[in-house]
Amino acid sequence: MILAAALAIMVGLTLGLLGGGGSILMVPVLVYGLGLPAKTAIAASLLVVAATSLVALIPHARSGNVHGRTGFLFGAAGMAGAFGGGRIGVHLPPTLLLLAFALVMLGTAFALLRPRSENAPTTSVNGPHAGVGLILVEGTVVGLVAGMVGAGGGFLVVPALALLGGLPMSRAVGTSLLVISLQSLAGFAGYAGHVELPWAVLGVVILFSSVGALLGHRLHGRVPERALRRLFGYFVVGMGLFVLSRQVPAEVQASPMYQAVFVARWPFWAAGAALSAVVLVMLWRDNRLVGVSTGCAELCRLPSDPTVRTSWRPRFLLGIVLGGAASGLFAGRGPTWALGSFDALVGGSSLLKVSVLVLAGVLIGFGARAAGGCTSGHGIVGMAQGARSSLMATLAFMIGGFATTWLVLPH
Incomplete structure (x- = not known):
């Protein structure tokens, strides 16, 4: 009640x-x-x-x-x-x-x-x-x-x-x-x-x-x-x-097409093709450079910069959230926390897990600002434009990711 x-x-x-x-x-x-x-x-x-x-x-x-x-x-x-x-x-x-x-x-x-x-x-x-x-x-x-x-x-x-x-x-x-x-x-x-x-x-x-x-x-x-x-x-x-x-009717949910689109995880090539299509269409149609960290940086300026309210980037970020929520609703499941690896690596109380996530977010934000963009900005948009800075940044992202994986995961 x-x-x-x-x-x-x-x-x-x-x-x-x-x-x-x-x-x-x-x-x-x-x-x-x-x-x-x-x-x-x-x-x-x-x-x-x-x-x-x-x-x-x-x-x-x-x-x-x-x-x-x-x-x-x-x-x-x-x-x-x-x-x-x-x-x-x-x-x-x-x-x-x-x-x-x-x-x-x-x-x-x-x-x-x-x-x-x-x-x-x-x-x-x-x-x-x-x-x-x-x-x-x-x-x-x-x-x-x-x-x-x-x-x-x-x-x-x-x-x-x-x-x-x-x-x-x-x-x-x-x-x-x-x-x-x-x-x-x-x-x-x-x-x-x-x-x-x-x-x-x-x-x-x-x-x-x-x-x-x-x-x-x-x-x-x-x-x-x-x-x-x-x-x-x-x-x-x-x-x-x-x-x-x-x-959604049960017979539709059980169909192979529904399972492939909403329930099963997309293969890497399909997800990559979808991301590249979105980036290229926005770049070609509206000359807009897709970047998550840039949108987050604009949101930080919202209290002091009224022009942020009319920018497309906050709505783009909201679309990402709505898309993720819709995906979870139609799939019938919630977030998996990195396929279960987060719970395996970070045990203990919920407070500890939240602290690790907050620290990770701070490091990601600091690194994205220092590099002038994140993995989406440099690795997708910058690489599509052939920018040398994006090539170097993406290379650094990959080296850091491989090194962290080698140090953290058992091998």
């Missing part, structure tokens, strides 16, 4: 800060944290998200971040769609719905993270530029999807309000809470009578998620709109990959 309460606070924090996404977390909390059946968890999630959204809506409304006309139009259409979605969802397999759900999330994230064109219309502070018909259609579709799978639909509502409705991100977040509360209640009504709910447990979950929602609102006003947009986009990417990885 303690873990479920902590995760409920996180759900509310997400709703209050981003205007959505928390409902995606709520179903796993109820299923894996509290052990509720799937259909019960879906119905309960709709009720919890509706109550939490209403709590989060109050401070946003006081701050003037709720556009009533758009919210009620979108919400009314969403209620109709969510009620119908709840009725349909009782009879459909959740795997198929969640697969489509994850693909929509990834498409939404792409739209949010894509750089805006200079000629693109700016959002209106006074109201939406979309017609009533378009708002009703959007609301019905979003409500239908949200009602079927037990999500509030905020990850769809916020982009729709911001990208198509013409609302600034701050008002889109506040207005989305009104929409989410309305359509979540309607979706819950669609499931009502088909499941039995543990009301005492739900009361505790709603309490903790409401606390998180109020905290999220206080943080919301301190985050710039552009940063909030990116944060929401990356959040949706992570959630989409998580949902997608959990809904």
Whole structure:
């Protein structure tokens, strides 16, 4: 119950800060944290998200971040769609719905993270530029999807309000809470009578998620709109990959192609070809020199250099992290710690292992700065350009690596 309460606070924090996404977390909390059946968890999630959204809506409304006309139009259409979605969802397999759900999330994230064109219309502070018909259609579709799978639909509502409705991100977040509360209640009504709910447990979950929602609102006003947009986009990417990885059919996971791509380790020649293709494409298309240590050095300048926020390198590093996380999710396993050799070489407590890792990171960072680049910068990009300095640096890297391996590993 303690873990479920902590995760409920996180759900509310997400709703209050981003205007959505928390409902995606709520179903796993109820299923894996509290052990509720799937259909019960879906119905309960709709009720919890509706109550939490209403709590989060109050401070946003006081701050003037709720556009009533758009919210009620979108919400009314969403209620109709969510009620119908709840009725349909009782009879459909959740795997198929969640697969489509994850693909929509990834498409939404792409739209949010894509750089805006200079000629693109700016959002209106006074109201939406979309017609009533378009708002009703959007609301019905979003409500239908949200009602079927037990999500509030905020990850769809916020982009729709911001990208198509013409609302600034701050008002889109506040207005989305009104929409989410309305359509979540309607979706819950669609499931009502088909499941039995543990009301005492739900009361505790709603309490903790409401606390998180109020905290999220206080943080919301301190985050710039552009940063909030990116944060929401990356959040949706992570959630989409998580949902997608959990809904891959067993027969697909057992196929040789899936095993070769996601589970088995790639042969050295395939990994090398993939790395070289990425490096050469970025060098040829955008004249960008790929380097991990250079990106880390830029991140260190973030507090004092505002231009780092617009640089591509931090996003490149984030992509590496997301790619590794996606690989682990689809493979069904976590990090192997250097194929188990780290645990074999460094025994003892976790504190000792963490200390060794921190020391290794400091040495790698110092060496990369002293050499003007790391193994990726010199060994891949520099060698591709035929730079003599990169040739010497790569030779030194290899000699040092072979020497360390000979000294550390038994032979």
